[in-house]
Amino acid sequence: MIDFPRSLAAVHHRIDTFDPIHYARTRNFIDGGVSYLSPYLSRGFITITEIYRRLKIRGFSFSELEKFIQELAWREYYTKTWFRLGDGIFQDIRHPQEGVLHHGIPAALVQAQTGIQAVDSELAYFAQSGYLHNHIRMYIASLTCNVAHYHWSAPATWMYYHLLDGDLASNALSWQWCAATFSNKPYYANQENVNHFTRSEQRNTVIDCSYEDLPQLPVPDILKNGVDFKPQMPHIPFQIPHINTALPTFVYTHYTLNPNFHTGEEGNRILVMEPSHFRRFPMSPNSIQFIMDLAAQIPNLQVYYGEYADLGIEGIFRDHPINAHFRGQREAYPFLAPDLMGDFPSFFSYWNPLKKLLEKE
Numbered sequence: 588m589i590d591f592p593r594s595l596a597a598v599h600h601r602i603d604t605f606d607p608i609h610y611a612r613t614r615n616f617i618d619g620g621v622s623y624l625s626p627y628l629s630r631g632f633i634t635i636t637e638i639y640r641r642l643k644i645r646g647f648s649f650s651e652l653e654k655f656i657q658e659l660a661w662r663e664y665y666t667k668t669w670f671r672l673g674d675g676i677f678q679d680i681r682h683p684q685e686g687v688l689h690h691g692i693p694a695a696l697v698q699a700q701t702g703i704q705a706v707d708s709e710l711a712y713f714a715q716s717g718y719l720h721n722h723i724r725m726y727i728a729s730l731t732c733n734v735a736h737y738h739w740s741a742p743a744t745w746m747y748y749h750l751l752d753g754d755l756a757s758n759a760l761s762w763q764w765c766a767a768t769f770s771n772k773p774y775y776a777n778q779e780n781v782n783h784f785t786r787s788e789q790r791n792t793v794i795d796c797s798y799e800d801l802p803q804l805p806v807p808d809i810l811k812n813g814v815d816f817k818p819q820m821p822h823i824p825f826q827i828p829h830i831n832t833a834l835p836t837f838v839y840t841h842y843t844l845n846p847n848f849h850t851g852e853e854g855n856r857i858l859v860m861e862p863s864h865f866r867r868f869p870m871s872p873n874s875i876q877f878i879m880d881l882a883a884q885i886p887n888l889q890v891y892y893g894e895y896a897d898l899g900i901e902g903i904f905r906d907h908p909i910n911a912h913f914r915g916q917r918e919a920y921p922f923l924a925p926d927l928m929g930d931f932p933s934f935f936s937y938w939n940p941l942k943k944l945l946e947k948e
């Protein structure tokens with residue numbers, strides 16, 4: 588099981604030993620050279636800009652970095668879409684999901700019994716690991732939305748709950764991309780594809796057929812039984828933070844938990860975890876513990892489990908859709924190219940101009 592260390596030094600070490608060239612060749616394989624940086628990115632503990640700078644310092648050319656930066660740009664694109672649409676990302680974006688027969692989650696997912704060994708072996712310890720390879724996430728979404736015809740929303744909530752890298756934009760929009768409510772066609776993977784990228788040789792599963800036949804399949808019996816998802820509410824001790832009103836207050840959220848934020852400046856530091864948010868978008872005890880462990884790396888950070896408005900302060904914080912309702916001093920979100928503005932209706936309408944700017948640097 589992959590380890591996610593909590594210290595900033597360990598995260599820097601992970602970036603500094605990452606091989607973007609090997610990544611470009613192998614990222615789609617279950618044993619490929621992926622970065623395992625997503626939990627830190629989702630929590631804002633490191634930013635894409637910081638990663639990019641560290642890789643540039645190591646002397647990689649843009650073409651050597653391109654595949655990895657392009658993947659990071661997907662995260663930026665999804666974040667930008669969240670800024671643009673707000674809560675609209677939690678509904679079918681372009682058009683309703685076609686052919687929906689079920690709501691809820693296939694019980695086979697929760698029980699790790701889809702019959703597809705490469706998927707089940709990852710699902711079996713997903714609640715402990717808090718991580719799934721991107722291709723496994725895509726297989727799960729294909730199976731759930733396009734083979735078993737469940738609406739994407741409840742399965743996305745279940746996956747988000749367990750992921751240490753849970754990011755509402757990357758999550759909802761990736762599910763919507765697979766379910767074709769945010770893309771042009773549904774994503775399908777058959778057993779041959781699963782076997783290739785997971786280095787397995789399984790046959791006779793519910794998806795062991797051609798790409799012509801896969802969309803026509805009746806819902807496999809093993810995926811018919813749906814369950815409702817019953818998350819646990821986080822247990823975070825309620826504490827009224829001590830605030831020195833003579834000093835500025837730096838406000839963090841579980842999406843903007845950056846140790847470099849106004850580092851070295853004197854001030855109050857408060858991580859705001861809003862119960863109203865966690866009731867709507869629950870996270871597992873493991874994910875909450877991960878947030879607490881990262882928060883502990885920031886000196887003098889007080890954890891406040893309560894509503895921001897009830898603090899009665901106007902803090903200084905990094906702009907993010909999660910804190911759209913905060914009052915105070917909003918500082919720019921650290922995008923790779925802060926001046927690149929626009930609506931970007933598709934990923935490539937964002938990536939093409941971004942690539943041009945980065946190539947010039």
Ligand SMILES: Cc1cc2nc3c(=O)[nH]c(=O)nc-3n(C[C@H](O)[C@H](O)[C@H](O)COP(=O)(O)OP(=O)(O)OC[C@H]3O[C@@H](n4cnc5c(N)ncnc54)[C@H](O)[C@@H]3O)c2cc1C
Pocket residue numbers: 614620621622623624625626628629658659660661662665719720721722724725728746747750752753754755757758759761762765
């Ligand atoms: C159904 C589904 C749900 C997902 N839910 C989340 C989620 O809640 N949080 C999350 O961070 N990512 C999510 N992803 C995207 C992606 O799977 C993870 O970011 C990636 O697997 C994280 O592992 P890594 O850092 O080792 O990836 P790497 O392959 O090393 O990628 C590096 C970084 O690029 C970005 N990236 C890579 N692939 C994608 C992608 N397909 N979409 C968006 N960004 C990408 C991420 O920031 C990632 O950390 C989801 C994908 C799917 C298909």
